[in-house]
Amino acid sequence: MRCNICGGTAFEDMPKRPLARCTTCRSLERTRVAALKIKEQVRPQPGAHVLHFAPEQGLSQLLRDIAGDKYRAVDIDPPRYAHLGIDVELFDLCHDVFTLPRGRYDLIVHNHVLEHIECNYSVVLIRLAQSLSENGAMLFSVPIVGDDFTDAIVDASDEEKAARFGAFRHYRHFGRRFIAETLGMIFDMAPDYDLTRDFPPEVLREANIPEHHWHDFTGTSIFVVRRRDLRV
Ligand SMILES: [Zn+2]
Structure with missing residues (x-):
């Protein structure tokens, strides 16, 4: 096995x-x-405009190598990323998403971000998609735990939120049974998930992607959508 990001x-x-x-x-x-x-699949070109939320270390380096100074990293809590040694801008998706220029980004990436935001995640996804360039792509993933979809915005203290939603404050769970009724109502998407349609098993094994993530919606499922996939 070899990490396909850093080797x-x-x-x-x-x-x-x-x-x-x-x-x-x-x-x-x-x-x-x-x-x-x-x-x-996405194959962004050198100098592509990239917007990366909650930037993961290895992925951030990969995207910077492609995008150069067109790479923009953002998060609601930039000090968490001080170890990256790059400029991470403060960005509150619930408010700042409306400031994004339309038609700008060739690639937007957010992994396990939507479960944390205390506002309407559908509006956030739609507005992010509107900020994609014509052939730009948005890659994202969310926790998919169990069958049921749940969503909560509550008026409570931070301690109460921690008690109710856990240390990581997951306000939202995308249920395996309701992807079509949630994300699938925003974007034209395949009704199922099968990584082996895109990559041969040996590539997935070499990249250390366990087989239980290959054929079903899980927190490891990466959705790829474009502006033209918007249904609304
Ligand atoms: Zn690695």
């Missing part, structure tokens, strides 16, 4: 996820699937 061959266990994390660039399964899709 590293050492992996570390995550809770209930043996050898999930690349020791060198810290990539997770979803980060490596995103990199596969960026390199093999």
Whole structure:
């Protein structure tokens, strides 16, 4: 096995996820699937305009190598990314998404971000898609745990939120059974997920993508949508 982002061959266990994390660039399964899709499918050109939310270390380097000074990293809590040694701008998706220029970005990436925002995630996705260039692509993933979709915005103290939504404040769970009724109502998307339509098993194994992520919606599923896929 070899990390398809940094070439590293050492992996570390995550809770209930043996050898999930690349020791060198810290990539997770979803980060490596995103990199596969960026390199093999989206293929952004040098100097492409890239907007990266919650920038993962290895993926950030890969995107900077492609985009150069057209790479823009943003997050609601920039100090969390001080170790990257790059400029990460403060960006609150619930408010700042409306400031994005329409038709600008050739690639937008956000992995496991939508579950944290305390506002209407559908509007955020639509407005992000509107800021894609004509052939630009948005890559994203969300936690997909169990069958049911749940969504909550509550008036509560931070301690109460932690007690109710966990240390990582997941306000939203995308249910496996309701992808068509949630994300699929915003974008034209395949009704199922099958990574082996895009990549041969040996490529997925080499990139350390476990087989249980190949054929079903999981938190490792990477969705790729374009502006023309908007149904609204
Ligand atoms: Zn790596």
